[in-house]
Amino acid sequence: MNALAARRRHPAAILLLLLLGLVATGGLYSLLAPKPAQAATATADDVNAGKMLFLANCATCHGLHAEGSKDAPSLAGVGAAAVDFQVGTGRMPLAGPGVQAAASKKIMFTDAQIASLAAYVASLSPGPAIPDDQYTKGDGNIAHGNELFKVNCAMCHNFAGSGGALTRGKYAPSLRNVTGTHIYEAMVSGPQSMPVFNDANLSPTDKNDIISYLHELDKNKNPGGMNLGNLGPVSEGMFIWVFGLGLMIGAAVWLGAKAA
Amino acid sequence: MSNAATPKGAAGLRAKDAKPSSAKGSGLAGWVDDRTGAAKPVSYLLKKVFPDHWSFMLGEIAMFSLIILLLTGTFLTFWFVPSAGQVIYNGSYVPLKGIAMSEAFKSTVDISFEVRGGLIIRQIHHWAALMFTVSITVHMFRVFFTGAFRKPREINWVIGTVLSLLAINEGFTGYSLPDDLLSGTGLRAAEGFMQSVPVVGSYLAYFVFGGAFPGEAIIPRLYTTHVLLLPALIVGLFTAHIVLVAVHKHTQYPGPGKTNDNVVGYPMMPVYMAKAGGFFFIVFGITTLMAALVTINPIWLYGPYNPSAVTAGAQPDWYMGFADGALRLFPGFFEFHVFGFTLSLNVFIPSLVVMPLLYGIAGAYPFIESWVTGDKREHHLLDRPRNAPARTGLGVMAISFYLILFFAAGNDLMAIKLGLSINDITRAFQILLIVVPPLAYWVTKRFCMSLQRHDRDLVLHGRETGRIVRTAEGAFFEVHQPLPEHQRWALVQHQSEKPLELTATVDANGVRRPGAFKERLRGKVSSFYFADSVDPVTPAELAAAHHDGSAHEAIEAPQEDAGQGWVGQLHGGAEERPETDAYAPHEHQHDHDHEVDPDSTTAR
Numbered sequence: 001m002n003a004l005a006a007r008r009r010h011p012a013a014i015l016l017l018l019l020l021g022l023v024a025t026g027g028l029y030s031l032l033a034p035k036p037a038q039a040a041t042a043t044a045d046d047v048n049a050g051k052m053l054f055l056a057n058c059a060t061c062h063g064l065h066a067e068g069s070k071d072a073p074s075l076a077g078v079g080a081a082a083v084d085f086q087v088g089t090g091r092m093p094l095a096g097p098g099v100q101a102a103a104s105k106k107i108m109f110t111d112a113q114i115a116s117l118a119a120y121v122a123s124l125s126p127g128p129a130i131p132d133d134q135y136t137k138g139d140g141n142i143a144h145g146n147e148l149f150k151v152n153c154a155m156c157h158n159f160a161g162s163g164g165a166l167t168r169g170k171y172a173p174s175l176r177n178v179t180g181t182h183i184y185e186a187m188v189s190g191p192q193s194m195p196v197f198n199d200a201n202l203s204p205t206d207k208n209d210i211i212s213y214l215h216e217l218d219k220n221k222n223p224g225g226m227n228l229g230n231l232g233p234v235s236e237g238m239f240i241w242v243f244g245l246g247l248m249i250g251a252a253v254w255l256g257a258k259a260a
Numbered sequence: 261m262s263n264a265a266t267p268k269g270a271a272g273l274r275a276k277d278a279k280p281s282s283a284k285g286s287g288l289a290g291w292v293d294d295r296t297g298a299a300k301p302v303s304y305l306l307k308k309v310f311p312d313h314w315s316f317m318l319g320e321i322a323m324f325s326l327i328i329l330l331l332t333g334t335f336l337t338f339w340f341v342p343s344a345g346q347v348i349y350n351g352s353y354v355p356l357k358g359i360a361m362s363e364a365f366k367s368t369v370d371i372s373f374e375v376r377g378g379l380i381i382r383q384i385h386h387w388a389a390l391m392f393t394v395s396i397t398v399h400m401f402r403v404f405f406t407g408a409f410r411k412p413r414e415i416n417w418v419i420g421t422v423l424s425l426l427a428i429n430e431g432f433t434g435y436s437l438p439d440d441l442l443s444g445t446g447l448r449a450a451e452g453f454m455q456s457v458p459v460v461g462s463y464l465a466y467f468v469f470g471g472a473f474p475g476e477a478i479i480p481r482l483y484t485t486h487v488l489l490l491p492a493l494i495v496g497l498f499t500a501h502i503v504l505v506a507v508h509k510h511t512q513y514p515g516p517g518k519t520n521d522n523v524v525g526y527p528m529m530p531v532y533m534a535k536a537g538g539f540f541f542i543v544f545g546i547t548t549l550m551a552a553l554v555t556i557n558p559i560w561l562y563g564p565y566n567p568s569a570v571t572a573g574a575q576p577d578w579y580m581g582f583a584d585g586a587l588r589l590f591p592g593f594f595e596f597h598v599f600g601f602t603l604s605l606n607v608f609i610p611s612l613v614v615m616p617l618l619y620g621i622a623g624a625y626p627f628i629e630s631w632v633t634g635d636k637r638e639h640h641l642l643d644r645p646r647n648a649p650a651r652t653g654l655g656v657m658a659i660s661f662y663l664i665l666f667f668a669a670g671n672d673l674m675a676i677k678l679g680l681s682i683n684d685i686t687r688a689f690q691i692l693l694i695v696v697p698p699l700a701y702w703v704t705k706r707f708c709m710s711l712q713r714h715d716r717d718l719v720l721h722g723r724e725t726g727r728i729v730r731t732a733e734g735a736f737f738e739v740h741q742p743l744p745e746h747q748r749w750a751l752v753q754h755q756s757e758k759p760l761e762l763t764a765t766v767d768a769n770g771v772r773r774p775g776a777f778k779e780r781l782r783g784k785v786s787s788f789y790f791a792d793s794v795d796p797v798t799p800a801e802l803a804a805a806h807h808d809g810s811a812h813e814a815i816e817a818p819q820e821d822a823g824q825g826w827v828g829q830l831h832g833g834a835e836e837r838p839e840t841d842a843y844a845p846h847e848h849q850h851d852h853d854h855e856v857d858p859d860s861t862t863a864r
Contacts, residue, residue, distance in 0.1 A: 146355045150569040160561045164572025165672035169681035224555030234670045237578030240390040251542045256314030
């Protein structure tokens with residue numbers, strides 16, 4: 001201890017202290033700082049981890065270098081957004097062959113693994129990145145989003161985002177309770193039958209407005225009562241024939257049977 | 261039906277009326293009568309007798325729904341602005357704030373969110389409209405399957421058919437008024453239908469819309485049609501409908517004491533005053549309950565109409581569904597190009613031909629049937645549907661055709677909810693539309709005939725009591741109990757129908773008679789209706805079955821071996837039963853399956 005104390009005024013001491021401080025700060029930061037889930041900040045390690053995951057889980061169909069096969073498309077240029085959407089909503093890995101990948105409640109990977117996969121696919125060739133938080137929060141202009149939604153989305157997804165049928169068993173899924181990030185990523189990556197809405201079609205602010213409108217629908221305010229799934233006149237017709245007529249005939253039978 | 265006044269009928273009730281001359285009245289009623297002479301018709305109405313049955317109330321549901329529609333519709337006109345003028349919304353519904361829309365749409369949104377009680381009145385109006393058309397449809401089914409359209413009620417059937425057609429068009433004009441995304445899409449489709457009319461199509465569309473779609477004219481025009489023209493026609497025809505019911509008197513189901521010349525039931529006052537009055541409040545209550553609990557046509561979600569937008573799952577209200585379904589099923593190769601013009605029969609036929617065709621056939625049916633049967637008598641007793649197997653079969657056939665068109669209109673929702681391909685569903689419906697109706701006819705007719713035979717069985721052999729008796733010899737039999745007379749009556753009262761006999765096609769000189777072809781056709785259709793009809797049990801058959809075992813057995817083939825002493829007791833022959841009883845020990849000894857109707861050409 002004396003030796004250390006004796007050398008405390010050594011010219012190198014200040015350098016050493018500085019070094020120690022930097023190591024401690026850096027170490028603590030790397031331990032405590034929130035880890036960003038952004039592919040943009042991906043490191044080479046992430047890309048490598050992503051490649052391992054890709055080879056183990058995706059390469060069977062998409063090929064060893066994500067070049068695609070007759071069963072699956074090439075992933076060059078789809079970008080991190082497509083990976084985060086497909087894997088993050090449980091569509092990939094595909095549960096089984098079908099006309100279209102269906103969203104699943106069971107997500108097969110952790111957020112970190114999805115980020116690594118996204119980093120790997122994004123490293124193959126440039127594509128749409130995972131969007132910035134400011135455009136997916138859903139704090140935009142609801143009415144403008146409503147207008148844009150009716151013109152661009154309602155023809156497939158229905159006026160209230162309840163979903164709709166496409167040809168040969170394909171469908172536009174329901175948009176209720178989907179995260180803003182996933183809605184945004186779907187617009188920029190155009191999964192399955194969906195067209196791509198790039199920033200020239202719909203600016204990031206426009207996209208945020210649409211997300212805001214959909215989040216407003218998710219609040220389920222239903223001023224008119226039960227919404228019957230917001231499917232339009234078909235469910236209303238079913239209701240009137242089953243419940244309306246059922247109740248009326250029940251009352252008529254009761255009255256008819258009632259003695260004068 | 262134990263009302264003491266019942267057997268006397270309305271005439272009996274009226275016999276006790278004071279003569280009008282002696283009714284020079286005191287009090288308010290007398291004052292009114294002295295000035296209007298209303299006492300006589302009112303008392304006639306109040307004493308009018310109606311039969312009691314739940315199915316007679318289906319038309320009442322329609323009548324009460326119409327009243328609800330008139331009341332709530334009037335309320336809505338106070339706030340609705342029938343104009344296509346563009347305004348900017350600045351009301352309380354945030355997702356529409358700042359959006360440009362027509363005054364019609366804005367005022368409908370305001371009725372929903374700003375006018376006190378507006379939303380529930382709007383929803384009552386729309387649910388009542390659906391209930392109106394539903395009840396008209398099932399009322400029509402009841403009238404058809406019970407043969408209530410026969411003479412003298414053919415005109416009333418035609419009026420009813422026209423009313424039904426008017427009602428669905430009134431519905432269409434109504435849901436097109438708010439100018440929301442869905443109704444605008446419907447109007448756009450309607451414009452396409454008009455344009456598909458050969459030669460004059462585009463002129464027709466321009467004429468109706470007052471120029472190019474959508475224009476400013478269509479909403480005011482629809483409004484006048486919806487609140488003035490069609491309601492006036494509906495109320496007028498409905499009044500005629502009701503007056504004719506009063507003139508013809510109500511039909512009744514067959515039963516003891518019910519004939520073609522009487523009406524067995526209760527007088528209007530007080531019984532139906534209470535029942536029908538109460539039913540009005542029940543109908544109003546149920547409609548209001550639905551309106552309070554369940555959203556209908558959430559126009560605020562559809563948003564204002566914008567010709568560049570459309571929504572998935574765009575369907576009309578249910579009563580227009582069959583036309584939409586026809587459009588979805590009709591193959592596209594019916595579009596032709598002739599001399600540089602496009603002939604869109606693929607749109608024209610399903611959208612503009614199918615509806616009048618179906619309604620035309622429905623309206624013409626009473627005349628077709630009376631031509632086939634040659635029956636020009638009056639009918640006030642209803643048929644049980646099973647006793648008219650061909651008619652019931654044809655009715656179910658028509659309904660199955662209609663239903664397939666109806667369900668086809670929801671093919672996209674079926675695809676998404678059942679995880680099927682919309683193309684496969686459409687193809688399947690196309691095939692079903694051709695295959696199912698004849699099949700439905702055949703199955704229904706067979707069902708009816710089986711039920712008729714079961715009725716015969718029941719009349720001749722009585723009810724199986726489930727009581728098994730063991731005789732001294734050790735044989736077992738089940739005791740059958742003859743039907744009480746009033747129940748039996750309902751099963752045997754109807755007429756047996758025979759196909760028309762073919763008359764000679766040539767006259768005495770061997771020359772073709774004029775009109776022979778028509779008669780031959782009529783004979784063919786008649787045998788289609790009645791060739792395999794099952795006759796009701798005749799009194800003679802019943803007597804044979806009950807009293808004169810040997811005479812009845814004479815017509816049985818093959819005869820059972822009478823050597824076995826217990827055979828005669830196989831069913832119903834319990835010793836404790838009186839000698840005159842159908843199943844007393846001396847009873848006939850045939851099996852059910854050997855029942856042969858001596859008059860019928862068809863043995864089972």
